[in-house]
Amino acid sequence: MKLSAAELDRHICLTGMPGAGKSWVGEELALQLGVPWVDLDLEIELHQSKSISEIFTHYGEDYFRIIETELLEDFLSSKVISVISLGGGTVVSESNCGRVKESAWTVYLRAVTRGPCFVGIFGSASRSWFENATRCTPL
Secondary structure: OOOOHHHOOOEEEEEEOOOOOHHHHHHHHHHHHOOOEEEHHHHHHHHHOOOHHHHHHHHOHHHHHHHHHHHHHHHHHOOOOOEEEOOOOHHHOHHHHHHHHHHEEEEEEOOOOOHHHHHHHHOOOOOOHHHHHHHOOOO
16 A cells, blocks of 8 residues: 555654664655655754764754754654654653654664674764663653
């Protein structure tokens, strides 16, 4: 059974650890459904005219999370149904998690990785998401 855009009554949010494929799957899913695709991290970079690494370096994580929450709210409030690829740490915030639950169908993407590959991809870890992972409440 194939779902059509007309049958969607809420947004679809994709969540998961960094590198799980949220952006790739989000873009493909939106294309298949014929709805807009939003990559929250890319939108933050466009909004701030800086990369996420630069935002973290110059302003810190707290500032980043404020901007992330504001833009998430904008997209979830839109009447235009879309597929939203969340940032890897978006749902660490209980308020973001609750807002996503009430406004969107949520899909958790899980990447299967092995030690060296995981370290190779995430070795620089400029974000402190991993330090705060215990705060995340499952959707």
